[in-house]
Amino acid sequence: MIKNSIILENVSKHYPSHKAVTDINFSVPEGCLMALVGHNGAGKTTLMKLILGLVQPTTGSLSILGHNPKDQASVTYRNAIGFLPENVSFDANMTGKELIAFYASLKGEIKSRSLELMDMVGLSAALNRRYKTYSKGMKQRLGLAQALLGKPRLLLLDEPTSGLDPAARQHFYDIIRDLRKDGVTILLCSHVLTELEAQTDAVTVMNSGRVVASGSLEDLRTQAGLPLSLRITVQEGMSEKIAQPLQNQNATITNMNGRYLEIECAPSSKMTMLRHLGELGSIVEDIELQNTSLDQLYAVFSDQRGQ
């Protein structure tokens, strides 16, 4: 049986002024990378705070790594949680080395491991520089290093790649990949959706404090019912000829010239369509399948109000 690292049941958090999240049912299996997407103010950060036990739900129950975050008595389970907040700034006058040492000692982590982490995020050259001299990307990487202290089993990352340059971003995803090999559960909030696609097991879309869609990318594609686009390269002048039979297969032609056809079909008829194209033999030179991107899915779901 797959254990869930995070389980939320009917969780709501209402402030006097606004309803931050409402009726959230949501679970993340152990070792899964779940992407949490949604507009600003959709309730993602509140959800993270609930999971971390920083705020208490108005109604509903949570279980994080088998603990109720409300239990102040069992603070030690937080050893197994790493958190990278969206906006954090540390003491300006402390050096990177002092800061990581401080957080390491709170988690009972040995010094050599904290230096290893600083090396891993590429800050070993800036260890003795004061935090105020760090660039935005370096600050973000220091934040990431502290989140990885103490071998976490659950990582909560709020906009981890903001401020990172493309190389550092790539490096960040490498680190994530390694962590996943160790079976770390990761919940990640991000606006940069396309980069996430290759890595995520599941996506949860939030809107106005509710979960509007949750599941694997395939599930979401089916749920969204967005048509599948195919770009077909054919022999010169043959596109007209095959257009009609394709339309008979319930495909919509979106664009066409002598050598290319762009068609859309329902995801469910994908295989029928491919078989049909196969039967056309040498007329078809190439088929390019364009899966619905996370951006498109996000656009579909984030327009929906909570169900």
Place this chain on the structure above:
Amino acid sequence: MKTIWIIALKELKDALRNRWIIAASCLLAVLALSLAFVGTAPVGGAKISTMQVTVVSLSSLSVFLVPLISLMLSYDSIVGEVERGSMLLLLTYPINRWQIIFGKFLGHTLILSIATILGYGAAGFLIGLSSNGANIQDWLVFSSLIASTVLLGSAFLSIGYLLSVCVKERATAIGLAVAVWLLFVLLFDMAVLGALVVDQGENLKSDFVNFLLLFNPADSFRLLNLTGFDSTAALSGMSSIAGRAVLPVQYAIIALLGWISLPLLLSGYLFSRREI
């Protein structure tokens, strides 16, 4: 306990780094020295210990300055970190909120103690060297000044924490800190004095007035230093009060300890219930 110590050390390191300790020590030392060598000039050649005269004038000045230093040190200790976002992160660590409050308080108390001991201590040492008549009694009085200054400072640190936990913005905290300072250092005494003048000694017994003073950490400190020793009491013109011994020194010490522990416990309680 280890966690509390880790947090305290970080505060201490930060204060060393941003030269807080140096600045506060220098300020206190300059103050003490100028009082000792300039302020005691009018005493002339009378056979009065320079050290004890200095203690009397210093305690009057400490009452103004040390609460201000303490409040400035503590007003943003919680709300500042909440605003920066580092509190949010800290709370996700295996640490409970009481440990954060106590750790920070311990760190700030250490900072204050170091500054006081360095500042007043250095001045006391120089006075002892120059006035060849510093005896055991002088040193005793002077060290009790240092100890009670630390107590006074801690009480205002504790009040500063309470402010810092209650407010949502740093700007509010600094405003309240100034208000608290004005209240305890100036307004409280004026109110008591005003009440005495209006009353013309009819209803207000001196016991009661003395008792009122315990409701102000600054006045408790004054009682402690100006009436604690007969010699300083004589110098400060408080001998009539001290002679009657209406309030034993222990009361002032207990009052100060209360002013340290109660606001701190209350801020710990409020902080542990607050949602960040």
